[in-house]
Amino acid sequence: MFANRLNGEEGRFGDLPPLKNKDLSGEVVTRFAPNPDFVLHLGSIRAAILSHDYARKYDGRFLLRFEDTDPRLKKSALEYYEAIRDDLKWLECPWDQEWIQSDRLSLYYEHAVKLLDQGSAYVCTCEREAFSARISRGEPCPCRLKDPATNLDDWRKMLHGGYSEGEAVVRIKTDITHPNPAVRDWPAFRVIDPEKYPHPRVGTKYRVWPLYNIASAIDDHLLGVTHIFRGKEHLTNAFRQGYVYKYLEWKYPEAIHYGRLKAVGFTLSKSVMVKQLETGQVKDYSDPRLPTLAALRRRGYSPNTLRKIVHEMGPRPVDATLSWDNINAADRKEVDRIAHRYNFLVDPVPLDVTGVPGNFEAHLPLHPGQPELGARTLKVNAEGNKARVWLSGADKGLLATSNVLRLMELFNVEVENADASPASARFHSQDYMTARKLGAPLIQWLPEGQRIQFQSVMPDATLATGQAEENVLAEPVGSIIQMVRFGFARIDFKDKSQVEVYYSHR
Numbered sequence: 001m002f003a004n005r006l007n008g009e010e011g012r013f014g015d016l017p018p019l020k021n022k023d024l025s026g027e028v029v030t031r032f033a034p035n036p037d038f039v040l041h042l043g044s045i046r047a048a049i050l051s052h053d054y055a056r057k058y059d060g061r062f063l064l065r066f067e068d069t070d071p072r073l074k075k076s077a078l079e080y081y082e083a084i085r086d087d088l089k090w091l092e093c094p095w096d097q098e099w100i101q102s103d104r105l106s107l108y109y110e111h112a113v114k115l116l117d118q119g120s121a122y123v124c125t126c127e128r129e130a131f132s133a134r135i136s137r138g139e140p141c142p143c144r145l146k147d148p149a150t151n152l153d154d155w156r157k158m159l160h161g162g163y164s165e166g167e168a169v170v171r172i173k174t175d176i177t178h179p180n181p182a183v184r185d186w187p188a189f190r191v192i193d194p195e196k197y198p199h200p201r202v203g204t205k206y207r208v209w210p211l212y213n214i215a216s217a218i219d220d221h222l223l224g225v226t227h228i229f230r231g232k233e234h235l236t237n238a239f240r241q242g243y244v245y246k247y248l249e250w251k252y253p254e255a256i257h258y259g260r261l262k263a264v265g266f267t268l269s270k271s272v273m274v275k276q277l278e279t280g281q282v283k284d285y286s287d288p289r290l291p292t293l294a295a296l297r298r299r300g301y302s303p304n305t306l307r308k309i310v311h312e313m314g315p316r317p318v319d320a321t322l323s324w325d326n327i328n329a330a331d332r333k334e335v336d337r338i339a340h341r342y343n344f345l346v347d348p349v350p351l352d353v354t355g356v357p358g359n360f361e362a363h364l365p366l367h368p369g370q371p372e373l374g375a376r377t378l379k380v381n382a383e384g385n386k387a388r389v390w391l392s393g394a395d396k397g398l399l400a401t402s403n404v405l406r407l408m409e410l411f412n413v414e415v416e417n418a419d420a421s422p423a424s425a426r427f428h429s430q431d432y433m434t435a436r437k438l439g440a441p442l443i444q445w446l447p448e449g450q451r452i453q454f455q456s457v458m459p460d461a462t463l464a465t466g467q468a469e470e471n472v473l474a475e476p477v478g479s480i481i482q483m484v485r486f487g488f489a490r491i492d493f494k495d496k497s498q499v500e501v502y503y504s505h506r
């Protein structure tokens with residue numbers, strides 16, 4: 001059983017290149033560590049999928065860690081913890097354990113005390129500009145010379161309100177002349193006024209908060225992370241964190257820094273997306289104009305598409321480009337296999353047909369490549385040899401330029417008056433071969449009695465409206481369908497007389 005499962009996982013993730021130093025570390029433990037200040041988006045998929053899939057490939061553990069220790073500038077919100085869990089489930093990245101940093105402040109404090117006590121860190125009370133000016137010249141500030149006992153006193157003052165926001169930070173001692181000035185004596189803990197900036201989970205309980213680098217450095221070690229997947233913009237962080245690991249005599253995990261992701265036609269900047277949301281430029285985080293996973297999910301994209309794209313990029317350090325064109329091309333392959341087909345007419349127009357010799361039924365396959373899935377039926381009932389059908393507004397031009405048209409899978413009609421309202425035609429013949437001989441265009445249609453209203457929310461959030469065949473009501477909400485000759489979409493809402501879909505692509 002065990003071997004089978006492993007082989008199965010190996011098969012699924014077999015296209016990922018082997019991990020460096022995999023055998024040195026025993027069990028592979030990876031983590032995905034989002035800040036719950038927004039939902040996940042296309043910029044998050046590489047870290048999430050690589051971290052999850054490598055853990056599975058080696059039968060290791062995948063951790064989810066919420067990094068929510070900045071209640072001031074990167075303020076988390078309760079709704080996003082759950083939204084991120086939903087995003088990961090949809091991405092098929094289930095996690096083995098979950099951690100939330102705002103539950104772990106006492107652990108970070110313990111390590112702060114240890115680092116101050118052994119002289120590896122100090123409490124700096126310089127003004128930020130004065131400190132920056134000195135450090136850029138490679139000069140230490142006076143606080144660096146304080147002894148551990150004084151630093152520990154100052155730390156207690158930070159904790160108990162002796163310093164206000166901006167008046168004191170704990171800095172990690174580094175090489176003061178490190179070639180990258182951003183690495184020099186970086187800040188690890190700072191005061192945030194809890195009354196002004198309460199935390200959504202722990203309220204006003206804490207006034208000293210760890211910065212990203214110290215909290216994630218401590219957690220990666222304590223949680224046993226062996227491999228970190230992140231963008232190469234994090235390289236500086238690896239240098240910073242290396243000092244903490246050295247002072248605490250820990251071994252730094254294997255860090256795999258992949259290339260930058262460039263987006264064409266959309267932004268991957270979380271702050272830009274948050275601003276669009278706050279200013280009402282987009283309705284919510286699943287607005288189709290956003291590249292969030294919530295929006296992609298709502299529009300019916302397949303998570304397999306994103307996984308394939310990420311596997312293709314792999315963990316390599318080369319930069320990659322993502323555009324809607326390549327996402328849509330990959331997604332079309334995924335959804336085309338499964339989507340049932342239905343007729344949707346945008347801006348429909350009526351056509352009255354005379355001389356109809358009886359009632360007709362058209363049987364159209366749910367999927368042209370998979371007849372075993374069955375067919376849907378459209379019925380035309382002739383009353384006094386007359387029947388009305390509906391055509392897409394875009395096909396109205398064909399009425400004027402064609403003599404004979406074939407209503408798909410139904411019968412052929414001869415156009416009588418294309419300009420009348422409604423336009424009129426005469427029954428010509430039933431069989432397809434006749435239409436073919438005459439070169440008659442094939443045209444999509446709906447019968448009078450089986451129409452429901454539809455609206456499609458388009459990628460730019462505009463609405464396309466019209467009529468859809470009633471058979472689509474057999475599909476549950478959430479189904480991905482193809483609106484024939486219009487595009488792929490996901491059913492977002494329906495009742496007895498209407499259906500609303502979110503559009504993905506042609």
Ligand SMILES: [Zn+2]
Nearest residue numbers: 124126141143
């Ligand atoms: Zn200082």
